[in-house]
Amino acid sequence: MLLGLILLITTLAACLLITHPPVWFPVAITGPAHAFDGQFTWTLWVTGILFIAAQLLLAGIILRRRAANSVPAPSSSGVRASLLAAAAMIAVEVALAAHGSSPLSHATAKNPEIIEVYAHQFAWNFRYPGPDGVFGRVKTEFIADAAGNPVGIDPSDSRGNDDVVVSTLRIPAGRPVRLMLHSRDVIHDFFVRELRTKQDIVPGMEIPLDVLADRPGQYEIACAELCGLAHNQMHGVLLVMPAEDYDQWKLKH
Amino acid sequence: METQTLTPRPSLFRRVFSTDHRTIARQYFFLSIFAVITGVCLSLLMRYHLVWPHEKVRWFEAIWSVRAEGGIMTEELYLSLMTLHGTIMVFFVLTLAPLNAFSNLVLPEQLGRREMAFPRLNMLSFWITLVSFLTLLASCVLDEGGPIAGWTAYPPLSAVGAVSGPGEGLGQTLWFVSIGIFCIGSLLAAMNIISTVIECRRPGMSLMQMPLTCWNWFVTSILSVLSFPVLLAAGLLILLDRLVGTSFFVPGDLLIAEQHNPHAGGSPLLWQHLFWFFGHPEVYIAILPGMGIVSHIISNFSRRAPFSYRACVWAPVAIAFLGMLVWGHHMFISGISPYSALTFSLVTMSIGAPSAVLVLNWLGTTFRAARLEFPTAMLFCLGFVSLFVTGGLTGLYLGQPEIDAYFHDTAFVVAHFHMIMGMAALFAVFAATFYWFPLMFGRMLNERLGKLHFYLTFIGAYALFLPMHFAGFAGNPRRYADFTNFDFLQAVMPLQHWITMTAFALGAVQLIFIWNLFSSIWRGAPATANPWSGSTLEWNPDGEISTLGPYSYSNSGSETN
Numbered sequence: 175m176l177l178g179l180i181l182l183i184t185t186l187a188a189c190l191l192i193t194h195p196p197v198w199f200p201v202a203i204t205g206p207a208h209a210f211d212g213q214f215t216w217t218l219w220v221t222g223i224l225f226i227a228a229q230l231l232l233a234g235i236i237l238r239r240r241a242a243n244s245v246p247a248p249s250s251s252g253v254r255a256s257l258l259a260a261a262a263m264i265a266v267e268v269a270l271a272a273h274g275s276s277p278l279s280h281a282t283a284k285n286p287e288i289i290e291v292y293a294h295q296f297a298w299n300f301r302y303p304g305p306d307g308v309f310g311r312v313k314t315e316f317i318a319d320a321a322g323n324p325v326g327i328d329p330s331d332s333r334g335n336d337d338v339v340v341s342t343l344r345i346p347a348g349r350p351v352r353l354m355l356h357s358r359d360v361i362h363d364f365f366v367r368e369l370r371t372k373q374d375i376v377p378g379m380e381i382p383l384d385v386l387a388d389r390p391g392q393y394e395i396a397c398a399e400l401c402g403l404a405h406n407q408m409h410g411v412l413l414v415m416p417a418e419d420y421d422q423w424k425l426k427h
Numbered sequence: 428m429e430t431q432t433l434t435p436r437p438s439l440f441r442r443v444f445s446t447d448h449r450t451i452a453r454q455y456f457f458l459s460i461f462a463v464i465t466g467v468c469l470s471l472l473m474r475y476h477l478v479w480p481h482e483k484v485r486w487f488e489a490i491w492s493v494r495a496e497g498g499i500m501t502e503e504l505y506l507s508l509m510t511l512h513g514t515i516m517v518f519f520v521l522t523l524a525p526l527n528a529f530s531n532l533v534l535p536e537q538l539g540r541r542e543m544a545f546p547r548l549n550m551l552s553f554w555i556t557l558v559s560f561l562t563l564l565a566s567c568v569l570d571e572g573g574p575i576a577g578w579t580a581y582p583p584l585s586a587v588g589a590v591s592g593p594g595e596g597l598g599q600t601l602w603f604v605s606i607g608i609f610c611i612g613s614l615l616a617a618m619n620i621i622s623t624v625i626e627c628r629r630p631g632m633s634l635m636q637m638p639l640t641c642w643n644w645f646v647t648s649i650l651s652v653l654s655f656p657v658l659l660a661a662g663l664l665i666l667l668d669r670l671v672g673t674s675f676f677v678p679g680d681l682l683i684a685e686q687h688n689p690h691a692g693g694s695p696l697l698w699q700h701l702f703w704f705f706g707h708p709e710v711y712i713a714i715l716p717g718m719g720i721v722s723h724i725i726s727n728f729s730r731r732a733p734f735s736y737r738a739c740v741w742a743p744v745a746i747a748f749l750g751m752l753v754w755g756h757h758m759f760i761s762g763i764s765p766y767s768a769l770t771f772s773l774v775t776m777s778i779g780a781p782s783a784v785l786v787l788n789w790l791g792t793t794f795r796a797a798r799l800e801f802p803t804a805m806l807f808c809l810g811f812v813s814l815f816v817t818g819g820l821t822g823l824y825l826g827q828p829e830i831d832a833y834f835h836d837t838a839f840v841v842a843h844f845h846m847i848m849g850m851a852a853l854f855a856v857f858a859a860t861f862y863w864f865p866l867m868f869g870r871m872l873n874e875r876l877g878k879l880h881f882y883l884t885f886i887g888a889y890a891l892f893l894p895m896h897f898a899g900f901a902g903n904p905r906r907y908a909d910f911t912n913f914d915f916l917q918a919v920m921p922l923q924h925w926i927t928m929t930a931f932a933l934g935a936v937q938l939i940f941i942w943n944l945f946s947s948i949w950r951g952a953p954a955t956a957n958p959w960s961g962s963t964l965e966w967n968p969d970g971e972i973s974t975l976g977p978y979s980y981s982n983s984g985s986e987t988n
């Protein structure tokens with residue numbers, strides 16, 4: 175049967191695709207990102223084996239030359255085998271979950287450096303507290319993109335005078351950073367592939383995202399939640415700097 | 428099937444506004460055929476634009492003078508096509524064809540009473556659904572453009588009106604109205620199916636003697652009745668936000684396109700909970716009837732009762748039940764608490780168990796077949812099993828919050844749901860079309876064309892959607908109108924070209940099916956009463972109800988010994 179052959183070829187092609195992928199993941203630059211790669215590989219093995227087994231079985235049944243009268247088996251064995259299949263699947267999933275890290279286990283860093291992320295249609299801004307280490311008050315009514323106040327710092331709050339607002343996100347390598355995510359209009363999403371994570375930015379909420387990057391470099395920030403017509407242009411830059419360079423940069427601003 | 432010849436032909440009005448369940452089945456069927464053709468054409472336009480965003484196409488401008496000025500598709504036009512594609516496919520193809528069209532055609536026959544519980548309600552459901560479809564199309568021919576918020580229509584984008592983007596004015600309002608109407612139509616249809624199963628079985632047929640198709644339509648309809656009202660309510664609330672100025676879903680203090688927004692106090696996440704409380708059951712509404720169809724047809728062409736009839740009944744029930752409890756897996760990265768994430772993850776993964784039971788049963792039935800036959804309908808069922816396994820396994824990635832954080836809203840998700848909803852569910856519809864075509868039109872579809880179409884579609888499905896997972900590995904975001912603004916996406920472009928090429932090939936192959944369909948309606952070989960030697964009542968209207976259950980092939984003599 176042609177279908178059996180096609181199934182064999184498809185399974186083979188899938189395996190070849192995995193061993194010779196046209197594109198693959200970028201580098202991982204945080205602990206959770208390395209953990210992701212481990213868990214992904216594990217999941218790939220588990221599902222890969224199930225995939226190959228099921229497709230080959232199906233192909234085998236189709237290709238098999240059957241004897242004319244192979245009709246035994248009462249249906250009660252069907253129930254037992256079904257229960258067995260369910261149990262086996264649960265076991266596979268337990269094996270998957272046991273290897274991964276629990277969503278509850280995210281250790282929160284002590285004394286992280288806090289940086290605010292402001293998303294809007296269709297750009298990113300980032301605010302640092304400046305030399306005083308304190309963020310000034312922000313209000314929507316003060317937002318003026320053209321006048322250079324895209325996050326709406328309240329001019330009457332002196333703590334805000336030294337705040338630094340930039341369009342490139344700079345963070346130090348090797349130091350814990352907490353990004354506080356804000357949106358002024360619709361839902362956006364902060365996605366950096368090298369962090370292997372993304373976080374929705376929901377207007378009206380302030381959502382933290384902890385990052386501890388171990389590798390300096392320049393990475394791209396993409397918006398990953400449909401936010402309007404130029405969603406695909408919402409490009410940002412994450413610069414992970416060696417800690418000394420980062421301190422230098424902060425002094426200059 | 429020419430039983431009408433003795434009675435006078437009913438008036439045209441009676442034939443159009445018919446209460447006959449087979450006529451209504453055909454109406455649903457043709458509506459979804461029209462919808463799927465539209466949807467595929469839209470997807471090809473999208474695929475073209477994704478890889479040749481700067482190419483001028485004269486006739487784009489002829490259709491969309493404003494939104495494709497100079498023949499170049501704008502981003503908002505792309506997003507409106509995407510929204511229309513997703514909406515059409517989910518609602519008007521995958522809900523109507525497997526559930527409404529085929530249950531109308533087959534269910535009353537299989538139950539042996541040959542009519543639905545509420546014929547006039549049935550007619551009403553169809554016409555309501557048609558109004559919904561026309562409303563949806565209307566939303567997209569407006570000069571200001573169609574809605575761009577995707578089939579999930581997340582607020583605030585979808586709730587604040589035209590400030591948030593072109594097409595978000597009247598276009599998005601019409602979209603919500605259309606979906607609201609659709610909910611009503613589907614609800615009525617589902618209540619009808621439930622009543623029919625409970626009340627209209629031939630005396631002597633117990634629930635456990637129903638064919639598996641009936642079980643799956645029954646369970647699916649219960650899911651419909653539980654989930655569509657939630658979407659209807661959510662849609663009404665968001666319409667109030669849009670039109671009356673309430674704030675269910677829009678928080679205060681927003682500045683959208685330099686304008687202060689008057690709303691205050693709503694929650695965008697509330698919409699996501701309500702939407703996915705409907706949305707996840709909806710994907711099972713799309714696939715459960717397919718599971719029933721596949722169990723049924725595989726049994727027929729294996730000349731064998733299902734591996735375990737009881738397992739094939741209870742597994743879909745379990746899937747439906749668990750499916751009501753997993754909506755949060757669409758919100759792992761929306762800012763929900765890690766405790767909810769863990770719970771939703773565990774329940775999601777547990778759906779793998781009943782799914783594995785079904786796969787085992789399909790393999791078991793064919794493995795123990797008295798004799799395997801391979802008409803086109805059977806090929807599509809076996810193709811379904813293969814695609815269902817592939818698409819189901821990628822669900823094990825997305826069910827883990829840690830892994831989903833990377834894959835959410837990337838091409839990986841697009842590949843996953845096209846594999847299982849786009850392809851597997853559609854394979855079940857193809858199988859059903861080939862199998863019950865005699866019941867629908869009294870003729871047979873052409874088997875040679877059918878097989879050619881099957882093989883090319885099966886190869887095409889894998890050639891298109893398997894590589895697409897890799898774009899997801901590279902982190903390619905979904906719902907991007909083009910890939911020109913990111914450096915890392917340039918490396919994915921050769922793969923994107925491949926996907927577009929295979930998409931066009933796969934689209935072209937469907938012409939074989941369309942040709943087969945329409946030529947067979949007029950000129951197909953006349954069908955005999957029971958062309959597949961089936962054991963169920965739709966093929967044996969006067970048949971006995973066997974105590975051995977609906978699939979008593981081993982009894983029927985000649986095939987087995």
Ligand code: HEM
Nearest residue numbers: 470473509510513516577578579841848849905906907930
């Ligand atoms: C020739 C076959 C098809 C092709 C080439 C195709 C292509 C596409 C593309 C390019 C997208 C946009 C992906 C993104 O960026 O998010 C999309 C979205 C989608 N497609 Fe298809 N598609 C096909 C068939 C189907 C079928 C049969 C279904 C039925 C379930 C379907 C359901 C969807 C849905 C639900 C979306 C999501 C829309 C949204 O994001 O709002 N597609 N498709």
Ligand SMILES: [Cu+2]
Nearest residue numbers: 362397401408
């Ligand atoms: Cu955005």
Ligand SMILES: [Cu+2]
Nearest residue numbers: 707754756757
């Ligand atoms: Cu879901």
